[in-house]
Amino acid sequence: MDDVCEGKDFSFPEQEEGVIELWAKLDAFHEQLRRTEGGEEFVFYDGPPFATGLPHYGHILAGTIKDVVTRHQSMRGRHVSRRFGWDCHGLPVEFEIDKALGITNRQQVFDLGIGKYNETCRSIVTKYVSEWEAMVTRTGRWIDFKNDYKTMDLNFMESVWWVFAQLWEKDLVYRGFKVMPYSTGCKTALSNFEAALDYRTVPDPAVMVSFPIVGDADNAALVAWTTTPWTLPSNLALCVNANLTYAKVKDKSNGAVYVIAESRLGQLPVKAKASGKKQAPSKGSNIEAVQDGLDKESYELLSKIPGVSLVGLKYTPLFDFFIELQGTAFRVIADNYVTDDSGTGVVHCAPAFGEDDHRVCLAAGIFETAGLVVAVDDDGCFIEKISDFKGRYVKEADKDIINAVKDKGRLISKGSIEHSYPFCWRSGTPLIYRAVPSWFVKVEKIKDQLLECNKETYWVPDYVKEKRFHNWLEGARDWAVSRSRFWGTPLPLWISQDGEEIVVMDSIEKLEKLSGVKVTDLHRHYVDDITIPSKRGPEFGVLKRVDDVFDCWFESGSMPYAYIHYPFENRELFEKNFPGNFVAEGLDQTRGWFYTLMVLSTALFGKPAFKNLICNGLVLAEDGKKMSKSKKNYPPPKDLIDEFGADALRLYLVNSPVVRAESLRFKRTGVFAVVKDVFLPWYNAYRFFVQNAKRLEVEGLASFSPMEQVVLLKSSNVLDHWINSATESLVSFVHQEMDAYRLYTVVPYLVKYIDYLTNIYVRLNRKRFKGRTGEEDCRISLSTLYHVLVTTCVVMAPFTPFFTEVLYQNLRKVSSNSEESIHFCKFPSTTGERDERVEQSVKRMVTIIDLARNIRERHNKALKTPLKEMVVVHPDNDFLEDITGKLKEVLKIWFIIGGC
DSSP states (O other), rough: OOOOOOOGOOOOHHHHHHHHHHHHHHHHHHHHHHHHTSSSSBBBOOOOOOSSSSOOOHHHHHHHHHHHHHHHHHHTBOOOEEEEEOOSSSSHHHHHHHHHHHHOOOHHHHOHHHHHEEEEEEEHHHHHHHHHHHHHHTTTTEEHHHHHHHHEHHHHHHHHHHHHHHHHHHTTTTEEEEEEETTTTTTEOOOOHHHOEHHHHHHHHHEEEEBBBTTTOOOOOEEEESOGGGGGGGOOOEEEEESHHHHHHHHEETTOEEEGGGGGGGGGGOOOTTOOEEOOOOOOOSSSTEEEEETTTTTTEEEEEEEEGTTOOOOOOOOSSSSTTTTTTSEEOOOOOOOOOSSSEEEEEEEEEEHHHHHHHTTSSOOOGGOOOOOTTTBBBTTTGGGGGGGBBBBHHHHHHHHHHHHTEEEEEEEEEEEEEOOTTTTBBBOEEEEEEEEOTGGGGGGHHHHHHTTTTESSEEEEIIIIIIIHHTTTOOOOOSSSSSOBBBOEEEOOOOSOOOOOOOSSHHHHHOOOOOOOSSSHHHHHTTTTOOTTTTGGEEEEEESOEOOOHHHHHHHHHHHTTTTSSSSSHHHOOOOOEEEEEGGGGGGTTTHHHHHHHHHHHOOOSSSEEEEEOEEEEETOOOOTTTTTTTTOHHHHHHHHHHHHHHHHHHTSSSTOOOEOOOOOOHHHHIIIIIHHHHHHHHHHHHHHHHHHHHOOOOOOOOHHHHHHHOOOOOHHHHHHHHHHHHHHHHHHHHHHHOGHHHHHHHHHHHHHHIIIHHTTHHHHTTTOOOOOHHHHHHHHHHHHHHHHHHHHHHHTHHHHHHHHHGGGOOTTOOOSSSGGGOOOOOOOOOOOHHHHHHHHHHHHHHHHHHHHHHOOOOOOOOOEEEEEEOSTTTTTTTTTHHHOOOOOOHEEEEEE
């Protein structure tokens, strides 16, 4: 063995760099795969990150969790293929290209050419591959970059086509015209789960607007409240609740008569008597003046009206942009979605911009689907029909629209409200709700199956599965899987001009057969111009592909099949090993990748996609805020690794609440604490062993060679017996916890074990290690410590792959049958050689030693000063058995008396 330096001179980062070189020389990762080939498959699905940014602490955390589990399983003899994946398509890439090329609308893409646009997208997908590979390698993660998968690869895209075709065959796909979350920044509709990814608390205008009832004897007006003034130009109806009671009240200051839900009367504005300025609604401070929420000094109650009697009333439109619809529109309808817990009990309906608005207006005959005009274009700007505001971005037009309403004498009040509002998860722009045509997967149809499949999975922590994910599945909506974009897997739908004939491609072979065209790429600029002859004859023309591409989440959700090109290849491998054994990602993926995996696997096979899942929380800055490059509120990962090493970072993350789906406030001092509390004591125990093993040679004795464990287990020394049993407990505990995917329990146990190893076994056996009790006893103690250190390193190798390799490479030099790398070692099997009695005895001894030392300190008795006797009081007569001799030695006491 080589000499070792003192702990203060041991550079963890430098040693880790040396280990990376060793692994490269041994081709260690692939060698491990070769050694386990033919063993039981442990199928791990690696969620593909978007390739448009650099790795951050969230990626390092998820990567560490994945690496710990897959390394452990490999050391258990299982074959664990680990292929890195890249999410190459969709909004993240297009958004970057749009910024780079200054593209602000769809027409600019057509002017540039879809082919040129897509090839530009393709060119940046691998922009950060080298940075990713460098960081992933430096953090100690073993994964296959050379055999990676990309969602833009031909084989992957073909399998995605197959997945969609299967859903079509199962009647789980339809085309609909629905109001959906829409990103004006990315110029496409988003699915409901995408819309839920980024909610922010923001202020928005809140206005109360009057809608005069046609022919009302009191010239009354219905009062509606909205936080989206930009939708007012598209108003086509008002909706009430037929079961609510409404009130007709008169404003004493101007004679205006309003109709509002009786329970919302307190929301009407009140004017101050002195200044004439409007006040906030009364809170009831003047009890006599306020009755049922109505300020009687400001308003007179004229009558109460059942909600049902309002249905069918006509009202005067706010704007005349849709005056051609007055035969069916601008009337009152009713639905139970209108409530009296906010607003006025009267909802203004713009069916092109509200899901409920669209539903109730369509049912009431306010418009016909084919005749609905969406007055906002793809860029979020008003179309020419809205002449007063044409070309204006809707959110920016709010103020002018409010002023226009005021000029018409229809504004009752204006203010602002802070509420939670959805933003585009990619562009960061506020979403709007907009009617768009889309292709949907019938998720609601399989909702019960989804809930059953969820029951078959195991999650850490389980409350995320039982609460968050279960609730999300319960509320699942049909999934809009098409996007009106360019860079993505095209929908494999070819449709005739009359819409009567639809062909769904499930393979490249089918497309080539029906079209007669050789297909080498499936992106839009390769397949958009491919046509299919109609089966009905040439007079019906040809079938053309729909313009849409897939939602990139549909592609990543297809990953278990597409990354191995199933069903075109690897059919037996897939069918023998599905569902996969393990996935791990962040909490946000309960509404992202975890969800799409579950939806597609359930729809295809009636099974969950995975068996076991670890869900991690968010890594925040030390101040509890989101990590921000501009704010520089966190240490860059590379700088931290260069200072403390990757193993310290790995252990810090795995030992934190973030592995239990809670948030972690990242602290540099926390990483340092791991070095101080775990690695230095561990290293010192190893260093003590090496020094004393080499001392044998210095003293002219035979070189150290470890004795066989079967011999050591017969040692009469109680501490040898104890440390062997404690090590067996460590093996058993890690085995148990890793089977349960509870990574966070392992580190605290290890810390306690290392403390026992250094402060009990090593400290109390110093005389033996130094040869003062004879050479034979010295070799027994050193051999025991050797096997303990090797076993501990093997057990902890998945968690700290660098440090354990460093120790092992030196320890293996005294063994003739050692492996070239610790990661080729088999995880120790539990031998059943635990002795709980001796473990308890030593724990008792430690307790007594601590108490005795405290008493010495209180009486100023130095530890070196011998004492005559010590009395230990305990009800168990056997309490001191096996440990009396060691207590006398450690505590410098002549007599120990037990009593109760």
